[in-house]
Amino acid sequence: MGVTIKDIAKAAGVSYSTVSKALLNSPLVKEPTKKKIIAIAKELNYQPNAAARRLASKKSNTIGVVWPTIERVTLSALITKINEQLEAASYTTLLSINPVETAVTIFNQFQVDAILVFDDNNKSEYTSSSSVPVVSYGLSDPNSPYPIIDVNRKQAIHLAVEYLYQQGHRKISYIGNVKGIDRLQEEKVDSFQKSVSDLGIDTFANAVISVDSLDQYDGYLAAKNILHSEHIPTAIICGSQDLARGIIRATQELNVSIPEDISIISYDNIPQREDLIIPLSTVGVPLDTISEHVAKTLIDVINKEEISNTITLEPELKITNSCRTIKE
Amino acid sequence: MGVTIKDIAKAAGVSYSTVSKALLNSPLVKEPTKKKIIAIAKELNYQPNAAARRLASKKSNTIGVVWPTIERVTLSALITKINEQLEAASYTTLLSINPVETAVTIFNQFQVDAILVFDDNNKSEYTSSSSVPVVSYGLSDPNSPYPIIDVNRKQAIHLAVEYLYQQGHRKISYIGNVKGIDRLQEEKVDSFQKSVSDLGIDTFANAVISVDSLDQYDGYLAAKNILHSEHIPTAIICGSQDLARGIIRATQELNVSIPEDISIISYDNIPQREDLIIPLSTVGVPLDTISEHVAKTLIDVINKEEISNTITLEPELKITNSCRTIKE
DNA sequence: TTGAAAGCGTTACCAT
């Protein structure tokens, strides 16, 4: 450990302030000098000391991400994308899996440039004392002291219902009413019910199906129940891609064809996995859109740009041949 | 932002070096002075500057964890435990989801006290240039330049086979031969085959069942196939708890009773989820054991204690009534 | 018991 710019300076026969400039690629250093210094730095395997750098420059080029226990799986792909985007903007991402409050404190001590909080439970109170700017991805809240990026789930489900209606579907089921309290899921169920009733679609026994969780097996069970009953819908909207996978398995087992016998649209923000036999119609905000907005907001916040406090991302409908038109 | 010890010193009417000592709880500061200083610090909402602290003390009290893309789900519980343990030892954990090489560089720049690498692919070459000590959790390798903590999977499966044999089982299936290359899974399959043949158990059609992945649905499918065939084992060992869940679902569907008709033992290091209908017999290293060893090794490495380069943790067999004895 | 001052590795400003 411990190669410093002074060591490089000695080796290169220049002052260490010149080394500093060269390493920061300053135009104030002549090209040949710069080249030489960089070469020596590489040779000595120089690693800049982030602590010293931050202390002197008041800038860490680091963004702290609060990633609490919950949702670790679902958010994995999103975090990976955000990490990439921030890296492209030459920011380093550091994560903490501590509770929001603790993590925010840690990141404040580390003087990161900004903090991203993944927060499904609206814990805004906890983070109000951060002197580092905070951005959150979670449920929007007009009273939040910092920007929150949210997804318009209601609109997503609405789009799906509307589309199916236009295609002639009148018996539509929604699978994904998670038992227990989950505001994200409730929003979707509510939107389904409202959309359906606004369109004057008759409600029927299997209109809203509850599940234990959003896993593949839950979808499988739910679909089997439906398909064995007398109230078989012509279309299913489901709350997650995992549910959809289970539903597809069930249809295959029971020799029900998609989309001939039943159409299916899944809500999801994450990109579709390749391994589905039937490419899935989906509604949701593309992962790239989310990550771009999150990354951009973080950078804007760092640069003290004006930012609207609530950013609601609008979903897109992507139709594949997992849906069909019903002609009367 | 920006309350420093100098601000506190001014407010308290002492020198800032006294403040520093007081905040570090040094015995060199009188109790009343200390109390007063701490009170003021709290009042001003003072946050120590981690960068400055590290620069001056050469110590960060921080451990960097390299979080791999793969296996993020499985390792989630483990990293949570490790985080807790390290916190108890007053270390802060920071994660990076970058590739090993990048993450190690970042952590070197941040001068963390030690780096923990989760590494399934033995990428030791990448991390050899770290000046910060590295500890890895992954496949043991005698040539590794740093300590690796590993789990004795072979012994785990061996214990399971042996136990079932002692209980009179002679037709035992192993579900969990993952298609594709996965050394962790291969180790288990190999051990199963060796243990079985050492005990002189006849091999039969359904002895080793391959699966696409270790998910619940794969277990479900595999079990269904077995139970529909003519070669039904009296006991199943499976490679993960998720597989076990699927297997149990399949038995329920087909009215096969556990353990009356079939016994089941699952390999797993993570604690059993509560929601299984049948409490599962398991073999594996308890999560707490793993996390304790990892945390301890990290701290030992920081304190430059002597450490054996390969630590292999031994599994435990936990039998519940998912297994039964076969009497002739 | 408290204070003064050096120093950690770097950046950034001012001089040369």
Place this chain on the structure above:
DNA sequence: ATGGTAACGCTTTCAA
């Protein structure tokens, strides 16, 4: 174009 040096906020040694 390069060098000198203060400053960043803190810990730590030495002096008082």
